Amino acid sequence: MLPAAARLRRSEDFRVVLRRGSRAGRRRLVVHALTTDPSGAVDVPSAARAGFVVSKAVGNSVVRHRVSRRLRHLVSAKLGTLPPGTSLVVRALPPSSTASSAELGSDLDAALRRLGLLSSRRPAGDVPRPTRPADATPDHGSAV
Template sequence: MRTGRRVGGAFCITHAVLRAPGDSARFGFIVSKAVGNAVTRNLIRRRMKGIVDRHIARGITGVDVVFRALPRAADASYGDLEAELDRAIARVERELTPAVPA
């Protein structure tokens, strides 16, 4: 988390590090007790995993991403959380992927 790119948001902080091109993407989730009780934390983690599964199915590669949920994530709707994670992943891909010369 000390290197790479950091993307802040209302519901989570996203940390990403570039890996070798072609390596499969890896995702991690940090949901602390500050977010809520065990039921709430697991709900948030399952929602995040569901959103990330779609990106894996689309073929995202070459990056390690860690999402750290903030306490406001407990009150977020699935759509709001999805929009934020999609925005963070798109920004990470845009900023970390090397530009292809024309």
């Protein structure tokens, strides 16, 4: 479960993000995002917040809750990397009912990249492989 401060809870909050925010759609989900301008805000910008829309078109109650839990877990890992004051609404589409967590994660990452909220560089644990083996380094004339 996301902490209360990280959740969109009011209908008005969802409505504002859906109407004024940017949208990026993928096969299994649509992400709506609204980033508030911290320079125009009177208060200190709040942490990033997220809300989820999983309609009956996705499936029965069990399927909808499974999709919602998966999306909540994926988004909770990304909230800390988003700019303060960002509000997200993640809307699940019917193909999300048969998608794995990895597929939902790749769609979420692609949508966030398209919205400019996620950098396109490699994840921190992903180290590029060397193009040649380490033992094949050339000897530059060192006399032994």
